Amino acid sequence: MTKVRRSDRLIDMTRYLLERPHTLVPLTYFSKRYESAKSSISEDLGIIRRTFMQRQTGILETVPGAAGGVRYIPTIGRNEASDFIADMAHRLSETDRLLPGGYVYLSDLLGTPEVLRQIGRLIATQFANQQVDAVMTVATKGIPIAQSVSQYLNAPFVIVRRDSKITEGSTVSVNYVSGSSARIEKMELSKRSLQAGSGVLIVDDFMKAGGTVNGMRSLIEEFDANLVGISVFAEGKFAGDRMVNDYTSLIRVDDVDTKTNTLHAVPGNYLDYNQAMFKGMDA
Amino acid sequence: MTKVRRSDRLIDMTRYLLERPHTLVPLTYFSKRYESAKSSISEDLGIIRRTFMQRQTGILETVPGAAGGVRYIPTIGRNEASDFIADMAHRLSETDRLLPGGYVYLSDLLGTPEVLRQIGRLIATQFANQQVDAVMTVATKGIPIAQSVSQYLNAPFVIVRRDSKITEGSTVSVNYVSGSSARIEKMELSKRSLQAGSGVLIVDDFMKAGGTVNGMRSLIEEFDANLVGISVFAEGKFAGDRMVNDYTSLIRVDDVDTKTNTLHAVPGNYLDYNQAMFKGMDA
Structure with missing residues (x-):
């Protein structure tokens, strides 16, 4: 499998997170799913976090550490x-x-x-x-x-x-x-x-x-x-x-x-x- | 308001479409929402369509013509x-x-x-x-x-x-x-x-x-x-x-x-x- 392009990652990650509110998703999950480096995944998540905030879709929480990851918290403005x-x-x-x-x-x-x-x-x-x-x-x-x-x-x-x-x-x-x-x-x-x-x-x-x-x-x-x-x-x-x-x-x-x-x-x-x-x- | 970047558009469009299955969304809606040319929106939708198909998220239907637009049909593989x-x-x-x-x-x-x-x-x-x-x-x-x-x-x-x-x-x-x-x-x-x-x-x-x-x-x-x-x-x-x-x-x-x-x-x-x-x- 070839590396997945950023645009494809952003679309699929957005869907994945929206379907799993209040669920901790480890960064390694995404990095395996898209065969991409953790640093690229982190950048992707930064973009998603910003868009979610601007559009008042919700909060993308980062949980640091080995057992960490990201968690999507739906909110309404x-x-x-x-x-x-x-x-x-x-x-x-x-x-x-x-x-x-x-x-x-x-x-x-x-x-x-x-x-x-x-x-x-x-x-x-x-x-x-x-x-x-x-x-x-x-x-x-x-x-x-x-x-x-x-x-x-x-x-x-x-x-x-x-x-x-x-x-x-x-x-x-x-x-x-x-x-x-x-x-x-x-x-x-x-x-x-x-x-x-x-x-x-x-x-x-x-x-x-x-x-x-x-x-x-x-x-x-x-x-x-x-x-x-x-x-x-x-x-x-x-x-x-x-x-x-x-x-x-x-x-x-x-x-x-x-x-x-x-x-x-x-x-x-x-x-x-x-x-x-x-x-x-x-x- | 400044033009919205492609990555931000892709994220927000994905969310917007996922929340509105079986609903016809005119391209003009997106082009106004993101202050972007219809041609850019069309390209975005092409990327989303491809990712949705690859990941078996669903089908993004295009309805041509003046009363047209796109419609997201959720499916499961x-x-x-x-x-x-x-x-x-x-x-x-x-x-x-x-x-x-x-x-x-x-x-x-x-x-x-x-x-x-x-x-x-x-x-x-x-x-x-x-x-x-x-x-x-x-x-x-x-x-x-x-x-x-x-x-x-x-x-x-x-x-x-x-x-x-x-x-x-x-x-x-x-x-x-x-x-x-x-x-x-x-x-x-x-x-x-x-x-x-x-x-x-x-x-x-x-x-x-x-x-x-x-x-x-x-x-x-x-x-x-x-x-x-x-x-x-x-x-x-x-x-x-x-x-x-x-x-x-x-x-x-x-x-x-x-x-x-x-x-x-x-x-x-x-x-x-x-x-x-x-x-x-x-x-």
Whole structure:
């Protein structure tokens, strides 16, 4: 095999790194793959690092030493994040989304690849520097969000269920108070899906009183795991005391008027909450 | 803004295209983005095309004319597909996957980003040249597969449910015969999630008698949509007549012995079924 040209290396390395976020790739891997000297590979990585930074694609971290290499950390820039959130708030405000009972139809957005990609990037950026060993959500509508975040963080996701399924094996279950209806409900998670001591990020599509998220928090305790954070796509208005305080939301559904059949969505607290992080990126 | 160097262009274009599979990008977009002549952009794309082909990343299609541009079609090479399938068959054969009743535990694999990425690539490669307007699956365990295929095909996915949910709005429902138990069950899909005339690809995690897949086929008919194909991650052994004949499976679970607590998984029909396609790629 002949030496691979720089342009070909840059293209293939970019693809290779983008497909493996948060994964340490030793320089020797690239130098073997392209039959090229380590010094050339280092130069290539310098070019990729600069382009990724300029285009706010993410950070290419260098880990020095014998066990070192490079690691790609996907991030999103403040402007792109803010544009996406504004666009989502706008699309959520479309009147035909309002369903009987004041519920909001989200299945189209949460089934669209570009939308899921951006939601994943936003949430993964917030937790890029924390130890996330698993992304947790509850079936069904949280799953696409968990999967997208999981891809950008390169961590597996686990699905909590409200109904018992024979295909999950032994499970651990908790009771929780559904905030909106104040009923006692049950949720469960396959026993083998979470290790004690692991860091868990909770994500979900919609949060009102926070009962479901609170239930997942209890489950994490049952598994002797640690809660890393809570992030939801949209939060709704809730009159009483919320059961969850420390969380981020991309969108807030402010006003739901079932008489005039209108709803009003605005940006959630994500950008404010992460102000310091975005400032650090620009610096 | 100064002209962007070739190396920077190659890196950013690669990222841009990889994030937008099956999307036509006009050359003028790139030439504006990088303040570069169209002829330089054309050369860049030639280099990317060649590298993508050599590394079996996918095909970079050129669409000529005023409304033309380039389109990235993700594919997987035969060897990589075959290695992945062999690895999955091996991992499925792990004895501790066997659950009471002969069910197979898959949640760990179907929650792992790299595994989902490859499943998505394999299935998307098979349908790369067909008009897929939506990827359909049934909640819960088919969702991660549908989402991954949807990303590689750049088509939305829709989730059929066995339980009624208030957040879906009006739905269309069908009754179907669950093949294994021969019971009559019901499944439904939100009315607004599928357009008449659209091409629909059915995917699922596991198929035995094919009753669930058959139910989805009836749903597609109810929506006056067209079935493009059926692809499942794993198929199980089934004694009687299967309700579905034309499908691909990546894995086949051949032997489940609940007495010795062993199961035996082998490659499904995916590679054989797509033999002509893979031959065409090598040519």
